[in-house]
Amino acid sequence: SQVLVTGSNGFIAAHCIAALLRSNHRVRATVRSIEKAEMTRDSLSAAGVENLSQLEFAIVSDPTNLTKFSATLEGCQAVVHLASAFTYDAAPGEFEEKLMIPAVKGTQIVCEAAKSHPSIRRVVIMSSFASVYDASLGLQPGAVYTEKDWCPLTYEDGVNAAAVPIAYRASKVVAERAAWDYVRGNEVQYQLMTLCPGMVFGKMIHPISSLSQLNVSNQIVWQVLNAGSDGEIPPTKAPVWIDVEDLAEATLRTLTYSGTGHDRFLVTEGSYDTQEIADIIRSRLPETQRVPLGEPGKRIADTHYSCDSSKAQQVLGMNFRSLEESIVPLARQLYGMEKN
């Protein structure tokens, strides 16, 4: 079958495309410019992604334009929607334009366009753990989040947020709620699947030419790698995570598992903290000598909320790889990029 992937030049999207092609799906991938299409094909090819002949691109310069976006769905059986501004590069006053509208309108348009194409059977929206937890409650030791939980932020909270991470979290939860509202308020022929991943780490196969373009989640790892042996380990902000290839596999499985209704999945391996990243890199890449010692073995898990992804494990059959398996290849890649 043919799957439309939006935001296909991004970190997670590249792995979703690779997983889809590997399992013999055809992929139509949207990007905002021809240059980005070419760069994406080149980097997937350089990463050895299989079946690239089954990949085609569609240029959608404005993904909030329903008519133009809708045309890209012709002949597809599913949509995986990843395009969204995951950036902290916006100032108060810009949050509506830079974060809320692309996320919320972009998602509404996917849901609406998919309804007008009867061939579409599933729509997967990449939401976030940001749409699940309530950051205003602080660390909440002992609390366990599942996909039944919802972040309470509203559209207005996003527009008027005091800081950009709050606006980003609002953009994710309001966008996801818009998708659920759409399928509840309209008769749709497709099943809605939403995935809520924690911080996503792992090796990159999308187009990225310098460390200055690093996506937000992998920046967390780089900040530890680059802190300097007599520097300080940066504090941990959002302490739950998943490997990018596991997330791509979960995405693939939401397209193919036998569920008959709409569904929502929290997908995290579990807790992590920046001390754990430092401990892993010091022991596995001792030659780098650049990661602060901190307090080896100290973990914040007991001081913090945690996540329960057993639904994804049981329903989708997911097994999540360890932090070490995820960040060691990433660390090698990041140090390599720094050299070049």
Ligand code: NDP
């Ligand atoms: P990237 O920053 O690597 O990719 C983002 C993608 O979205 C790019 O294709 C980008 O295209 C597109 N995009 C950005 N801004 C806009 C906009 N205003 N309008 C349309 N498209 C836009 O991000 P990730 O791969 O990390 O994230 C992908 C998805 O996963 C997002 O929805 C994000 O919220 C979600 N997610 C990510 C997590 C993580 O830890 N990485 C955790 C939880 C959820 P362009 O290059 O043209 O700007």
